[in-house]
Amino acid sequence: MLSTKGPGTSGLDGKVPPSAKRTDKQVQYVPLNELKVGTVVNVYGVVTFFKLPFSSKGTDLVSTLKITDESGAKVTCIIFGKTIEDHPSLKEKGDIVRLHRFKAESFNDSVTLKSSFGWSVVTFSGVNNSPIVPLTSSKKVSIGEFDERKICALRQWAADESLFCQSSKTTLSSVRPLMFFDLTCQLLAKAVVDSTCVLLKVWDGTRCEYPLQSYTVASDAVEGEDTEAKDRRNLTAYILVYDNHLEVARDLKPGMFLQFYNLRAVLAKDLLPNEPQHLTFHLHSGTSFGRSLRRLPDEALEQHKDLNDDEVPEDVGAFCTRPEADLNKDEVPKDVGVFCRQPEAVETDSCTVRACKQHHAQHFTLEQVRSSTPPQLCHIRARVKDYQPQQLSQKGQARVKQRFLNSMWEADGSRFDQIHRKRQFVFMNSHEELKFIQGTSLGVVCASARCWGRVIPVRAVNEKMALMDFFAPFIFYRGKRFYGCQKCSLPEEERRDFFAVEPLDLLKIAEALRVQLMEYRFLLQFELDDGTGTVDALLWENADKIRKTMDTVHPPDKPLEERPWMDLCLFAYTVEGNVCYQIVNTKVKE
DNA sequence: TTAGGGTTTG
Numbered sequence: 001m002l003s004t005k006g007p008g009t010s011g012l013d014g015k016v017p018p019s020a021k022r023t024d025k026q027v028q029y030v031p032l033n034e035l036k037v038g039t040v041v042n043v044y045g046v047v048t049f050f051k052l053p054f055s056s057k058g059t060d061l062v063s064t065l066k067i068t069d070e071s072g073a074k075v076t077c078i079i080f081g082k083t084i085e086d087h088p089s090l091k092e093k094g095d096i097v098r099l100h101r102f103k104a105e106s107f108n109d110s111v112t113l114k115s116s117f118g119w120s121v122v123t124f125s126g127v128n129n130s131p132i133v134p135l136t137s138s139k140k141v142s143i144g145e146f147d148e149r150k151i152c153a154l155r156q157w158a159a160d161e162s163l164f165c166q167s168s169k170t171t172l173s174s175v176r177p178l179m180f181f182d183l184t185c186q187l188l189a190k191a192v193v194d195s196t197c198v199l200l201k202v203w204d205g206t207r208c209e210y211p212l213q214s215y216t217v218a219s220d221a222v223e224g225e226d227t228e229a230k231d232r233r234n235l236t237a238y239i240l241v242y243d244n245h246l247e248v249a250r251d252l253k254p255g256m257f258l259q260f261y262n263l264r265a266v267l268a269k270d271l272l273p274n275e276p277q278h279l280t281f282h283l284h285s286g287t288s289f290g291r292s293l294r295r296l297p298d299e300a301l302e303q304h305k306d307l308n309d310d311e312v313p314e315d316v317g318a319f320c321t322r323p324e325a326d327l328n329k330d331e332v333p334k335d336v337g338v339f340c341r342q343p344e345a346v347e348t349d350s351c352t353v354r355a356c357k358q359h360h361a362q363h364f365t366l367e368q369v370r371s372s373t374p375p376q377l378c379h380i381r382a383r384v385k386d387y388q389p390q391q392l393s394q395k396g397q398a399r400v401k402q403r404f405l406n407s408m409w410e411a412d413g414s415r416f417d418q419i420h421r422k423r424q425f426v427f428m429n430s431h432e433e434l435k436f437i438q439g440t441s442l443g444v445v446c447a448s449a450r451c452w453g454r455v456i457p458v459r460a461v462n463e464k465m466a467l468m469d470f471f472a473p474f475i476f477y478r479g480k481r482f483y484g485c486q487k488c489s490l491p492e493e494e495r496r497d498f499f500a501v502e503p504l505d506l507l508k509i510a511e512a513l514r515v516q517l518m519e520y521r522f523l524l525q526f527e528l529d530d531g532t533g534t535v536d537a538l539l540w541e542n543a544d545k546i547r548k549t550m551d552t553v554h555p556p557d558k559p560l561e562e563r564p565w566m567d568l569c570l571f572a573y574t575v576e577g578n579v580c581y582q583i584v585n586t587k588v589k590e
Numbered sequence: 591t592t593a594g595g596g597t598t599t600g
Binding site: 049050051055056057058059060061062064065066076078080105107108110112114180196197240242243262264266282284285286287288289290291461462 | 594596598599600
């Protein structure tokens with residue numbers, strides 16, 4: 001099972017002598033739950049955590065990652081390499097890595113993998129159906145059919161397990177005080193404060209809900225253009241970068257695109273009375289939690305060249321918008337995206353649906369849409385070639401949610417159980433009609449709710465009771481589950497004392513705990529066709545109404561050419577490098 | 591050799 005050949009004798013990336021080609025028998029890979037201490041192995045895995053390369057106390061850069069595979073085992077990997085190019089080009093959690101010639105060692109009662117002689121690492125995107133292209137710097141890598149099958153299988157497995165639903169990536173528009181988060185942004189200005197701190201001014205095209213703290217720095221210490229117009233619109237944020245991160249920060253130039261990991265949103269101190277609290281961001285010292293900063297490649301600049309004041313719509317998160325990008329904080333639960341701009345209808349002759357006239361979007365053919373650079377807002381005219389889901393029942397929605405819940409709950413299981421064992425208790429409160437339950441399985445919570453009525457699953461944080469992540473239901477009420485919105489609910493630090501909550505109706509309980517309950521929403525996916533091309537577009541906004549027109553816009557007995565045209569407003573945006581499309585500002589013609 | 595994620599903090 002193991003590849004324990006001597007250095008240079010196996011078909012490994014760029015390290016093989018010309019005589020040894022990959023006509024050798026297939027490289028063998030070991031499942032992560034079958035690692036034997038002392039052996040040198042090849043493995044595939046999905047990255048669940050990583051630290052960018054940083055200087056070790058020895059001679060090398062070191063990067064650490066944690067990977068998992070279908071076996072469920074999670075293994076920490078340590079990579080030592082002289083240069084940054086030696087290290088894996090990881091973009092995000094969920095990336096897939098292929099490690100060759102790593103030695104399994106024992107540390108703290110677990111098996112770890114360490115780069116050993118002749119090692120290599122190749123990274124692939126973990127996005128389902130994305131091209132299987134090795135994300136490596138300069139080495140030549142051969143990818144065979146086995147690799148493709150393996151990568152597809154891992155991608156599908158990770159998607160099925162919902163391993164990466166809970167991204168820590170966020171935008172300025174969704175940052176809340178005290179959060180730790182990852183931020184993709186553009187550098188506007190830089191000032192060296194002292195030998196331990198650099199001040200960076202950034203933006204990401206979205207407006208922060210909280211007033212952003214500004215700093216006064218001597219003008220001769222500032223590098224970068226004046227940003228007053230953006231400042232006034234609360235589009236610019238300051239980041240204080242400390243200690244070990246200065247090595248990277250010092251070389252940054254305004255205009256560069258940056259990726260921050262584990263930024264902390266801090267409320268600025270020394271406020272005047274009655275002054276609203278201002279947010280500022282810190283990149284603390286150290287590398288814990290993957291804390292780091294890196295410059296994104298120049299392609300990012302090209303991709304997002306449209307990011308300037310005039311072209312960013314007032315309410316649109318135009319940069320790195322996620323599929324669930326919510327642009328209306330009042331309406332949008334965590335996993336549902338709705339565009340907030342109220343449509344203003346344009347009458348058209350023959351279409352069932354009509355688009356807005358609120359902005360000056362150009363009319364595009366679908367071929368033009370596909371060749372345009374996101375972010376892009378445009379008007380199109382198209383027919384529905386196909387749509388999903390065809391069965392639009394409430395039950396269908398519930399099943400999707402159920403699967404989502406199970407996987408998230410299990411993902412949280414390890415620490416949940418750990419707390420349980422340490423604390424050795426299960427119940428923390430025993431209201432007659434409202435119970436809090438900690439440290440047990442989903443099945444027990446469901447059974448408890450059926451028995452008792454209302455059950456709120458909780459966990460312990462610093463020996464205090466806290467709600468679970470909002471990916472788990474906030475409350476179980478008999479056979480139903482109700483979710484809280486992470487964005488609209490108050491953070492845990494501001495939670496009211498649980499024991500003061502009276503077991504009233506659900507809304508009152510949620511209100512007392514400062515939780516905004518989520519609603520179920522329909523999502524439709526259309527395959528649109530206008531004769532020049534096709535585009536798959538999602539629809540959240542007004543989906544519930546538009547689905548009722550499906551027999552009209554997609555009559556099952558008529559070919560595409562005889563179906564009605566629709567005027568639509570389409571938003572093209574990127575999600576971690578992939579282009580996505582949403583129908584926005586569009587409603588059913590009365 | 592180095593580091594070995596973990597409820598963090600200017």
